[in-house]
Amino acid sequence: MSILGSADRLAEALAHLGMTIDTRAETGDASSSWTAKLLSKGVGACADKAEEEAGEFIQALREESNDRVASEAADMLYHALVALRVRGVSLDDVAAALETRQGTSGIAEKASRKG
Numbered sequence: 001m002s003i004l005g006s007a008d009r010l011a012e013a014l015a016h017l018g019m020t021i022d023t024r025a026e027t028g029d030a031s032s033s034w035t036a037k038l039l040s041k042g043v044g045a046c047a048d049k050a051e052e053e054a055g056e057f058i059q060a061l062r063e064e065s066n067d068r069v070a071s072e073a074a075d076m077l078y079h080a081l082v083a084l085r086v087r088g089v090s091l092d093d094v095a096a097a098l099e100t101r102q103g104t105s106g107i108a109e110k111a112s113r114k115g
């Protein structure tokens, strides 16, 4: 099975989520928005939550159904985006980092670090 599925669908979902997080950061109310509440606690709390969600994703990978893996991956991506926002790193910055790696094998990149 391909990892890609529908690239447009994923791009749209991430863009929508990114817009929602930006809106919550700018005008959200911590009493009604989880995003606004988490952002108001700062980098440390966002990092702790991202770490917790990464752990839950890994546990799902090891022990749970594919539906649970997808759900935990969604939680992890959401909390990664919130953490990026609190640090002021945009999805454009992440896209740029990914683009610089396109066409370079991970094995070749690792070998270049050793030399």
Ligand SMILES: N=c1c2ncn([C@@H]3O[C@H](COP(=O)(O)OP(=O)(O)OP(=O)(O)O)[C@@H](O)[C@H]3O)c2ncn1[C@@H]1O[C@H](COP(=O)(O)O)[C@@H](O)[C@H]1O
Pocket (backbone or CB within 6 Å): 017, 020, 024, 028, 032, 033, 034, 035, 036, 074, 075, 078
């Ligand atoms: N994708 C998410 C999302 N994923 C997870 N969460 C919340 O993250 C919180 C923590 O999840 P956990 O599974 O860890 O729950 P928990 O263990 O009970 O949480 P703890 O209090 O113990 O940390 C829960 O309140 C979840 O609802 C999310 N909250 C928001 N979003 C997206 O952000 C949008 C805006 O949400 P608000 O900011 O809440 O309006 C939503 O419409 C969604 O699209």
